Amino acid sequence: MKKLVIIGLVIAGLFSPMLLVKADVNPKLNGIHPLKTEEVNSVQVKRLSGRSRIFQINDGYEEVIIRKVINWINTSRPANGVTEFESYKSPVKLKVTMSNGDVASLEPVFNCITENDGKTCTLVDSEVLYTQNKVKVRLKSQELYDWLLVGWKYESYGASxxxxxxxxxxxxxxxxxxxxxxxxxxxxxxxxxxxxxxxxxxxxxxxxxxxxxxxxxxxxxxxxxxxxxxxxxxxxxxxxxxxxxxxxxxxxxxxxxxxx
Structure with missing residues (x-):
């Protein structure tokens, strides 16, 4: 009977949390507190062009992906630079929805230069703008940056x-x-x-x-x-x-x- 119960638990969420190696995190980073995976409901990526995808914590396969993203956020390094941008529209944005209704967000960072009455904006490699409880901070993480721009598109849908x-x-x-x-x-x-x-x-x-x-x-x-x-x-x-x-x-x- 014990084996049957255990097998049932596996089918419900076989691959859940094993993926990530436990990592050290900053207890507090410029007013930003580490996220706890067990308090996350979903992670959603939305593009300005309209394409989006949502990862749900109650899906055993997608929970692994969520844990990976949360680990990258928690272990990112602080980066210097402004956190407010005028007339700035991010082409892609990540939204982390917590079980208590709070929302944290991520978007890539741009450097914009105005000259000759025109503005040119370029991506800052490996940097993201993170917002939590209205506090904004620039973070540096190549893995998080790459996943936000393109990596999420290639995450598998369930088990093969x-x-x-x-x-x-x-x-x-x-x-x-x-x-x-x-x-x-x-x-x-x-x-x-x-x-x-x-x-x-x-x-x-x-x-x-x-x-x-x-x-x-x-x-x-x-x-x-x-x-x-x-x-x-x-x-x-x-x-x-x-x-x-x-x-x-x-x-x-x-x-x-x-x-x-």
């Missing part, structure tokens, strides 16, 4: 077919694990499948997953590696189980297909 197939197969085999390994339900992968003596109904499978208990990011993930046989006559037989303790942040992101 490959990920869904991996989940389906893994949880077929998951029920064969000992109760002591029931926490290994994060980011399941089928690492390899080989036919036994060329038979198309008999296979050797290698699978892996991370422990759900580390998803808050306080400690590194552990990874389980499983080798098993799957045949019509004998069903699923697990032949080897090993645990990798405290894998690196990069390895955990690769496991969850968030880094290559």
């Amino acid at each position: 077919k490959e990920e869904l197939l991996d989940e389906t197969l893994y949880f077929r085999y998951f029920t064969q694990l000992d109760e002591k390994n029931s926490d290994f339900i994060m980011c399941p992968k089928i690492d390899s499948i080989e036919r036994i003596a060329g038979a198309d109904r008999r296979h050797i499978v290698q699978a892996s997953a991370l422990n759900y208990g580390a998803h808050h990011g306080d400690v590194p993930y552990d990874r389980i590696n499983i080798t098993l046989s799957d045949t019509p006559e004998n069903g699923v037989k697990i032949t080897n189980v090993s645990i990798e303790k405290g894998i690196s942040g990069k390895e955990s992101r690769i496991q969850c297909r968030r880094e290559s």
Whole structure:
């Protein structure tokens, strides 16, 4: 029963918070306080041309994207320069809506020069203007700047077919694990499948997953590696189980297909 409950939680939000490595943040930056992901409802990007996209915190896949963006905001460095612009229309704007109704916003920074009765404005590379509770501050973050301009367009819509197939197969085999390994339900992968003596109904499978208990990011993930046989006559037989303790942040992101 415990396994069924855990599997249900995974389906509701399998990939939630594991993506980000825990980072140090400035406790207060020119009147700006760090954002808390658990207090965010959504992140929306809107272009002046009309195209937009919204990422919802209650979507397990999009929560990973929101955590990434909030981490970039919280770890950005302050930048010098003005924060008020005349006749300035940003081509793209990011809006962070909190659960209490507060809204924070981000937009790229421009340098504008007026000469010969004309005005020329150019983007300031890696800088964004951040507004929170009517307080404005310029921040410097190449990752945040790049994502605000173009990166958000290329975020995937949900899990790929490959990920869904991996989940389906893994949880077929998951029920064969000992109760002591029931926490290994994060980011399941089928690492390899080989036919036994060329038979198309008999296979050797290698699978892996991370422990759900580390998803808050306080400690590194552990990874389980499983080798098993799957045949019509004998069903699923697990032949080897090993645990990798405290894998690196990069390895955990690769496991969850968030880094290559």
